[in-house]
Amino acid sequence: MRRLALLFIAATLSLTAAAQRSFDFAEKFLSRCKGDSTVKCVTVSPKMLEQMLKQHEGDRNESLIQAIGKLKSVRIVTAHEDYYQRAEELLLKNSRRFKADKDYRTEHAHGAFFTRKNKEGNTVELIMLHEDCKSQLLTIINLTGDIDEEFLCFLYNNKTFKN
Amino acid sequence: MDYKYIEQLVERYFQCETSLQEEQILKTFFAQQEQDVPQQLRQYIPLFQALDDSHAQLSDDFDERIQELTCEPRIVKARTIGIGERLRPLLRAAAIVGVVFTIGTAVNLPMKSEQAAADEINYSAYKDTYEDPTMAYDKVEDALQLLSEGFIQVRMADSLRIDSLYSEVK
Numbered sequence: 001m002r003r004l005a006l007l008f009i010a011a012t013l014s015l016t017a018a019a020q021r022s023f024d025f026a027e028k029f030l031s032r033c034k035g036d037s038t039v040k041c042v043t044v045s046p047k048m049l050e051q052m053l054k055q056h057e058g059d060r061n062e063s064l065i066q067a068i069g070k071l072k073s074v075r076i077v078t079a080h081e082d083y084y085q086r087a088e089e090l091l092l093k094n095s096r097r098f099k100a101d102k103d104y105r106t107e108h109a110h111g112a113f114f115t116r117k118n119k120e121g122n123t124v125e126l127i128m129l130h131e132d133c134k135s136q137l138l139t140i141i142n143l144t145g146d147i148d149e150e151f152l153c154f155l156y157n158n159k160t161f162k163n
Numbered sequence: 164m165d166y167k168y169i170e171q172l173v174e175r176y177f178q179c180e181t182s183l184q185e186e187q188i189l190k191t192f193f194a195q196q197e198q199d200v201p202q203q204l205r206q207y208i209p210l211f212q213a214l215d216d217s218h219a220q221l222s223d224d225f226d227e228r229i230q231e232l233t234c235e236p237r238i239v240k241a242r243t244i245g246i247g248e249r250l251r252p253l254l255r256a257a258a259i260v261g262v263v264f265t266i267g268t269a270v271n272l273p274m275k276s277e278q279a280a281a282d283e284i285n286y287s288a289y290k291d292t293y294e295d296p297t298m299a300y301d302k303v304e305d306a307l308q309l310l311s312e313g314f315i316q317v318r319m320a321d322s323l324r325i326d327s328l329y330s331e332v333k
Contacts, residue, residue, distance in 0.1 A: 024284050044299045045289035051296040052303070064304065073286060074303050104316035111313050125284075128313050141306045144284050155311045156318070 025098060025114070025127050026075035026142040029087055033079065044074040067154045071145035081136045087129055088112065098127065108133050115147070123147040166201050173207060190215045 026041060033039040044052075053069055091098045091114050103112035109132050116125035128141040145151075172189050175181045181189070193200065193211035200208060293299040 022284065023288070027288075042292045042302050043289050044293070044303055045291050046286050048291045048293070048296060048299050049303075052300045055296050055300075060300075064307065067307065068300075068303060071303075073284065073289060074306055076302065076306050102317045104313060104320045106316055109316075111316070113313065113317070126310075128310055130309060130313060139309065141310055143306075143310075152314075155307065155314050 024073065024075065024125060024142055024144055025091065025094075025116075026077050026140060028094075029077060029090060029140065032086065032090065033083065036079075039077065039079040039083065041078075042074075042076040046072045049073070063154055067151055070148065070151045071143055073142075073144045075140075075142040077138075077140040077142070079138045079140075081131050081133070081138050084129060084131045084138045087138065087140055091127065091129075098125075166204060169204060173204070186214075 026043075030039065030041055049068060049071055053065060092100065098114045098116050101113040101115050104110060109130060111128060111130035114127040114129075115123045116127075118124045124144060124147065126141075126143045126147045128139075130139045130141070131137070132139070169189070169192055172181060172185050176186065176189060190211050193204075193208050194215060197205060197208060291299070293302065
């Protein structure tokens, strides 16, 4: 009986240990680019976002504040344009987690959107790959949070955020 | 008539000393009419007549009747059954269901938490690039601006496609 109880505890612990929290796409991508100093990442954590929201400054766009309120984290990765394909491949490789969405191509730039949904079907992560052909720079914008209809509406309808 | 021989045979019969032939003689003697048997020997008539009928066939229900007469009736003792004893099968079934449910939950719970964990980001590992919220705000603003421009590009490229993205998220 004692052995059985120990076995049960060991199984539970091993399963709990396996249930680790995951990382966002930017973290996965950065782990692939270790050692390359040209790859840079700007991280804005949930804590910092909270602080941002607490700061009430008169010249801030209210709808932008509302949109930021829906986010949990923002990560902006910049790298040489060669990394675009790597990033895209990594996303497509993890196609069960990240779903390819729309893409665009202009004379000077091209990009693609990827989303991740939770088990309830809500979008919880939005990734944009953007390559500027002029500057030969890749920008990855990785947002996590409540990427809902209202948030997307805000992005669609705002040509400029700055007041 | 001298019945001394018969009397002797009867006496020897009760002492279990008679042979089969002598018993047959007694049976034959007592089989005659009652008035032909002397008074002092008439008391033995039923006995020897019964012995003479020993070869008679037994009825089919003979055994049952004998058993009925000999076997004691089964005694059923009254017993008080308490509520605990009465509910014992129900409690056993409930216990089995409980054990199965507990094991099922124990197996299912880590799987669910694993799924939930896959949805949840490990924010504790995040290290902020900026300590100043104003600088962070500017960077977030720029990022959202770029995102917005991306959406606009998509809309311009294919207005129908952007609508489907919108409706899919919706």
